[in-house]
Amino acid sequence: MTVLSRPADTGPVLRADSVDFVRDGRHLLREISLTVHPGEHWALLGANGAGKSTLLGLLGAVTHPSRGSVEVLGRTMGRVDVRELRSYLGHINPRHTPDGPLRVRDVVLTGLTNTAAVVPRWTPAEQEAERADGLIAMLGMSHRADATWPTLSQGERGRALIARALMPQPRLLLLDEPATGLDLAAREQLLASIDALRARHPSLATVLVTHHLEELPATTTHAMLLRGGLCLASGPVSEVLTSDLVSTCFDHPVRLIRSDDGRWAARAQPVPVTMPGDEADALVSAAS
Numbered sequence: 001m002t003v004l005s006r007p008a009d010t011g012p013v014l015r016a017d018s019v020d021f022v023r024d025g026r027h028l029l030r031e032i033s034l035t036v037h038p039g040e041h042w043a044l045l046g047a048n049g050a051g052k053s054t055l056l057g058l059l060g061a062v063t064h065p066s067r068g069s070v071e072v073l074g075r076t077m078g079r080v081d082v083r084e085l086r087s088y089l090g091h092i093n094p095r096h097t098p099d100g101p102l103r104v105r106d107v108v109l110t111g112l113t114n115t116a117a118v119v120p121r122w123t124p125a126e127q128e129a130e131r132a133d134g135l136i137a138m139l140g141m142s143h144r145a146d147a148t149w150p151t152l153s154q155g156e157r158g159r160a161l162i163a164r165a166l167m168p169q170p171r172l173l174l175l176d177e178p179a180t181g182l183d184l185a186a187r188e189q190l191l192a193s194i195d196a197l198r199a200r201h202p203s204l205a206t207v208l209v210t211h212h213l214e215e216l217p218a219t220t221t222h223a224m225l226l227r228g229g230l231c232l233a234s235g236p237v238s239e240v241l242t243s244d245l246v247s248t249c250f251d252h253p254v255r256l257i258r259s260d261d262g263r264w265a266a267r268a269q270p271v272p273v274t275m276p277g278d279e280a281d282a283l284v285s286a287a288s
């Protein structure tokens, strides 16, 4: 059971068909189907605990479905060497920590070996080193290429991890809440980098997990709304990112706004809030 050659560059990048994922007798995902084609940029949205990271783990060949099938780059999970398959994916975990105080350039190069540390006695080929520098430049990190990991800001780490994930020239990039913990400027820089990356590599497909609509890049093309492990809606953003569907997804009435630059914002609709003591005050004023 091995992947004998680089997966073909045609056909869907991802296909999940009626997938269930069960842990400790609980259905964390139920009947999820999703097809991602080259050049599509998907957002997985849902409240805390909806199942977004669980689904990303299946799409990234980290876990296997309990029922249904998942095809990654045309290979069916359960029938291939997942470690080799994973080397064709860029899976960005913002909590990734390099093994030791590596410099940014070395962290990016570990994307080729898919390791947390630089592999002893391994030296990159000249064109690999050039590619690392090119990606570092594309992510706006050239001035920090020799900085060590502990000295980087959260935003700089996020961009370095994207460059690392791009080293093996993946056809698919998976991003799990890439803007978590970033301040306003760092978040905007990260989203601009993601937009630039998509423009530079038109056949790249991406799947980005978030629970904040403000953290969606303008280039997002499709969305899936997850609620309690079920798919509430899935398809082109114009059909899925509506006030009604997002309100149902988050169990809270929101009004969705898409601004001229293509970004989204959610405004909560006013809902009555009862403060402690309000009931007693109401009784007193009713009695007087």
Ligand SMILES: Nc1ncnc2c1ncn2[C@@H]1O[C@H](COP(=O)(O)OP(=O)(O)OP(=O)(O)O)[C@@H](O)[C@H]1O
Pocket: 023, 024, 028, 046, 047, 048, 049, 050, 051, 052, 053, 054, 055, 211
């Ligand atoms: N290994 C596991 N065993 C049992 N339950 C799990 C496991 N992993 C996750 N869960 C549960 O599955 C549900 C979905 O978790 P998941 O992390 O996929 O949600 P999420 O949508 O990514 O949430 P968040 O936005 O909070 O990160 C949660 O209720 C979680 O507690």
